[in-house]
Amino acid sequence: MTNKYYKTFKSLLILVIISISVIGAECEKLLDSITPGDVSGSWVLVKMEGNLQDICLGETANFQSGTVTLQCPNSTAITRSYTYTSNVLTYTNSGLIYDVSFGSVNGIEKMIFRARGIERVLTYNRN
Numbered sequence: 001m002t003n004k005y006y007k008t009f010k011s012l013l014i015l016v017i018i019s020i021s022v023i024g025a026e027c028e029k030l031l032d033s034i035t036p037g038d039v040s041g042s043w044v045l046v047k048m049e050g051n052l053q054d055i056c057l058g059e060t061a062n063f064q065s066g067t068v069t070l071q072c073p074n075s076t077a078i079t080r081s082y083t084y085t086s087n088v089l090t091y092t093n094s095g096l097i098y099d100v101s102f103g104s105v106n107g108i109e110k111m112i113f114r115a116r117g118i119e120r121v122l123t124y125n126r127n
Helices: 002-032
Strands: 041-050 060-064 067-071 078-085 088-091 097-105 108-115 120-126
Touching: none
Parallel strands: none
Antiparallel strands: 041 060, 041 120, 060 067, 067 078, 078 088, 088 097, 097 108, 108 120
């Protein structure tokens, strides 16, 4: 009887080890997809976390040559100046600084802003 339990336990242990290696490989693929990038182009805000949420979900952000046009649905567009160097974006008027990272989930390009000095994370999808 003990031999039967031992074989069952051994089989389950092997399955767990194989599962962990497959799950680990998938996580590595996700991490590998995060690469340096460029903010240029049109993006849509799909998620916001943290403090000072003075923007809206669905906001479009069109970054072009140091000027971004921001527009919430059914609202008037506003423009802001920014600088972007080495994955750090700074809004020049407000002084807000964001560390920017890029990735892709299910073929959708993502841009994530992590604010410095305040608790705020903004996630944009390529429009």
